[in-house]
Amino acid sequence: MIAATVKVIAFDADDTLWVNEPLFRKAEERFCSLMEDFLPTEQSERLLYEMEMRNLGIYGYGIKPFTLSLIEAAIEFSNGKVPNTIIQELIRQGKQMLEEPVTVIDGIEKVLQDLSKKYRLVVATKGDLLDQERKLIKSGLSHYFHHIEVMSDKTEQHYKRLIQHLDSTPEEFLMIGNSLKSDIVPVLNIGAYAIHVPFHTTWIHEMVDEEVIHPNFKSIHKATELYS
Amino acid sequence: MIAATVKVIAFDADDTLWVNEPLFRKAEERFCSLMEDFLPTEQSERLLYEMEMRNLGIYGYGIKPFTLSLIEAAIEFSNGKVPNTIIQELIRQGKQMLEEPVTVIDGIEKVLQDLSKKYRLVVATKGDLLDQERKLIKSGLSHYFHHIEVMSDKTEQHYKRLIQHLDSTPEEFLMIGNSLKSDIVPVLNIGAYAIHVPFHTTWIHEMVDEEVIHPNFKSIHKATELYS
Numbered sequence: 001m002i003a004a005t006v007k008v009i010a011f012d013a014d015d016t017l018w019v020n021e022p023l024f025r026k027a028e029e030r031f032c033s034l035m036e037d038f039l040p041t042e043q044s045e046r047l048l049y050e051m052e053m054r055n056l057g058i059y060g061y062g063i064k065p066f067t068l069s070l071i072e073a074a075i076e077f078s079n080g081k082v083p084n085t086i087i088q089e090l091i092r093q094g095k096q097m098l099e100e101p102v103t104v105i106d107g108i109e110k111v112l113q114d115l116s117k118k119y120r121l122v123v124a125t126k127g128d129l130l131d132q133e134r135k136l137i138k139s140g141l142s143h144y145f146h147h148i149e150v151m152s153d154k155t156e157q158h159y160k161r162l163i164q165h166l167d168s169t170p171e172e173f174l175m176i177g178n179s180l181k182s183d184i185v186p187v188l189n190i191g192a193y194a195i196h197v198p199f200h201t202t203w204i205h206e207m208v209d210e211e212v213i214h215p216n217f218k219s220i221h222k223a224t225e226l227y228s
Numbered sequence: 229m230i231a232a233t234v235k236v237i238a239f240d241a242d243d244t245l246w247v248n249e250p251l252f253r254k255a256e257e258r259f260c261s262l263m264e265d266f267l268p269t270e271q272s273e274r275l276l277y278e279m280e281m282r283n284l285g286i287y288g289y290g291i292k293p294f295t296l297s298l299i300e301a302a303i304e305f306s307n308g309k310v311p312n313t314i315i316q317e318l319i320r321q322g323k324q325m326l327e328e329p330v331t332v333i334d335g336i337e338k339v340l341q342d343l344s345k346k347y348r349l350v351v352a353t354k355g356d357l358l359d360q361e362r363k364l365i366k367s368g369l370s371h372y373f374h375h376i377e378v379m380s381d382k383t384e385q386h387y388k389r390l391i392q393h394l395d396s397t398p399e400e401f402l403m404i405g406n407s408l409k410s411d412i413v414p415v416l417n418i419g420a421y422a423i424h425v426p427f428h429t430t431w432i433h434e435m436v437d438e439e440v441i442h443p444n445f446k447s448i449h450k451a452t453e454l455y456s
Contacts, residue, residue: 058326060358064292071299072319075312084308087315091300098286129357130288130380147393150378152358165375 012177013125015199038078062128067094102138107224112144123148154182179206240405241353243427266306290356295322330366335452340372342455351376382410407434
């Protein structure tokens with residue numbers, strides 16, 4: 001399953017090690033229901049996604065950017081009529097998301113136990129440094145990892161820098177993650193290895209259209225297949 | 229000036245490499261003036277600082293946490309009466325801060341030019357990864373640095389991890405920064421070296437009461453003294 005040259009395995013965090021996307025989907029549903037007096041749910045959903053995409057370049061990923069986008073959206077979608085109580089509720093929801101307990105994905109701990117005996121493991125994640133460090137600690141998985149790399153984005157350039165930073169080479173580097181766009185395609189493009197472990201919920205922004213076919217690529221159904 | 233054992237020099241970023249704190253002070257003044265109909269400026273200032281401290285643990289450092297705190301404060305200080313236009317203005321101000329051009333501090337480039345010939349230089353900063361990476365690029369100083377380390381906080385523990393991460397030792401590590409609390413005291417406490425270069429504006433949160441006296445410590449007036 002894992003190429004003989006591999007020495008370092010990087011795991012994506014959100015929806016690879018622990019559950020994340022469903023928390024955002026739940027928060028979006030709550031937002032749409034709070035906005036029902038102003039806009040039908042379907043329209044709120046679509047416009048909110050557009051707003052998040054507009055803000056992504058300037059805000060980056062994570063719960064704080066998401067919360068700021070929700071507040072901006074609430075004001076815009078209501079034509080400036082949204083009551084302060086709803087904005088307060090969005091701030092409260094954001095804080096709750098930041099303090100949410102971490103749900104480790106089934107079978108992951110056994111996989112890490114197994115792989116950490118043979119490989120140097122790191123976490124390679126987008127998002128907010130403080131938030132991701134906190135989740136790693138709450139997950140109880142931190143002792144399996146050499147360290148956590150929080151990347152401002154996951155492009156080829158970012159992976160090249162990460163591999164250089166790890167004093168490694170593409171042939172020695174395997175990335176495991178749930179997003180074809182962020183965890184797989186750029187990694188294959190720089191000559192490293194990638195294994196895709198899909199998660200049931202994927203943010204539209206992380207989706208890719210084409211099927212991935214590449215000699216350095218595998219797709220599995222569950223992380224537990226990694227050691228079986 | 230620099231101990232003979234030093235091999236790695238870490239520079240704080242905000243208000244050491246480039247101007248930062250004045251942007252926050254200006255934004256706070258703008259906030260207080262927007263809130264004048266609800267609360268006298270002096271009270272706004274004090275209550276806002278309290279709100280930022282309450283939120284620091286959950287939000288961390290940076291412009292996005294600051295903006296979220298301003299919005300929460302605006303609603304609370306106005307007893308839920310703040311108009312949406314003011315909240316919109318706070319969001320707009322936050323985005324403007326994120327896009328602000330970077331003003332490099334006088335003389336820093338010459339210092340980096342000089343030191344990079346003899347030492348491995350890194351940036352060691354709190355705050356937001358995306359934002360700090362962006363500022364480093366905008367500053368035009370990035371080629372002097374081996375890499376940027378964004379730390380979720382600057383405690384002794386965080387510095388120990390940083391030095392380990394750099395495959396270095398405390399005797400080989402010198403930190404240069406403007407905050408006694410974040411850049412100097414924890415670094416001295418773990419046996420490394422520190423040089424303080426004060427900046428004219430310091431956030432109250434970053435102040436320490438006592439005078440620092442330590443064999444591994446120096447305080448200078450301007451970064452340019454580093455190579456003179």
